[in-house]
Amino acid sequence: MFNETKTHEITVDTVILTIKNDELKVLLVKRENEPFKGKWAIPGGYVRMSEDLDAAAMRILKEKTNVDNIYLEQLYTFGDPLRHPVSRVITCAYFALIRAEDVDVISTDNVAWHKVNDLPALAFDHKEIIQYSLKRTRERLEMCPVAYQLLNEKFTLTEMQKAYELIMGKKLDKRNFRKKVIQTEGLRELDEFSKSTSKRPARLYTFDNIRLNSKRAHFIKKEKKC
Amino acid sequence: MFNETKTHEITVDTVILTIKNDELKVLLVKRENEPFKGKWAIPGGYVRMSEDLDAAAMRILKEKTNVDNIYLEQLYTFGDPLRHPVSRVITCAYFALIRAEDVDVISTDNVAWHKVNDLPALAFDHKEIIQYSLKRTRERLEMCPVAYQLLNEKFTLTEMQKAYELIMGKKLDKRNFRKKVIQTEGLRELDEFSKSTSKRPARLYTFDNIRLNSKRAHFIKKEKKC
DNA sequence: TTATAATATAATTAAATTGAGGATTATTTA
């Protein structure tokens, strides 16, 4: 099946997660070319010869979705020889959590946010890649409050808790969550309140230092993993 | 410098760590070809077209060092366009902790264990790769007692503590270490004792389930990282 | 005006964990 003398093709693929309408969503693009033409896929493309992997991920994401200036973290490299139905393509996957308000997605029929818990049929092994990015996100969330990356610049503690609950897939106690989270280094209480759509307006908070060196998210029970 | 139409070359490189003579060591091979001919490097080579990345890592490690049948974990993919002085080579790095007794290293002038804290000049970015594998190993060690992978099948708690201390780079209290580690799921006390070279012989322990789903290593203070 | 819903704060509790160290026992060597 394979010509062993040929060199490989390498792509990068990016998993972009956000919260919209109380749902965890992932940014997908509709494939314009074969294979899997017309199927949804995470944004990806070929790495140029003189291009760093990180740079390629940023460039391709920008080209396909107009999303720019975000922190992409390398996730995993998927190299199953059969993951691409035509040729041998190894892909280095990246992921990011972003604020929907921060990016300027060209929303077309070919670029859209999809619920992570209700994905359409995806091209290649992209479903597996998304699942793995969720696993990694949960692990990161246990170590530090990265959920702030998903929230607006100003957010309520209830919104933050909701983000945690969406990612971790479980309910958390409001009082203990609050008690713990307000100890987080970098979190600043504002003198502003949510435009109460209903009921009592909630205080807004913000994160001061983006490169936060904060506390472990102790209010999430740590899983033992090996 | 680069021909943008050419496809990339992809290699795998493996960081194999063990403890020998109370030192953390890494398995290195002397390069037989240019570039960096004669320089020490971590074992690595080209991925075949029909070969899975994991399989390639295993094959190449076996070919170069005779080390076989170990659990290699993917570490990171290094893709700096200038990491290879001649062509564009992206490398997917793997790492493993092994028991020196379990493997049959062909010890030649070209294959040898080197102290991690006293490395020779290395080819490519291999020093960086080794450093990153140490960082990852420490993170893993904080989550679960992977250090057992470094120990003989039967080991004393002092040996285990020494492994932790070598990896974490700090001293631990003997009594507290013992108190915590004996709670680890899968650790079994044996009715055997070390062949006391001198002083009181220590009890031997073993790990029952290799695929242990054990407790977090609580006796290592967790670092906050973001 | 009242019921309701969400935010907010305080305080209590048991259990578990952490981190430090005292004290004892076993074994070898001088």
Add this chain to the structure above:
DNA sequence: TAAATAATCCTCAATTTAATTATATTATAA
């Protein structure tokens, strides 16, 4: 036999975690 050393056992206080009870505040909806 005594000194030295390693292994082992045990105690304790401070802290953290997780669950819970209780109460007050501020808005909307009926």
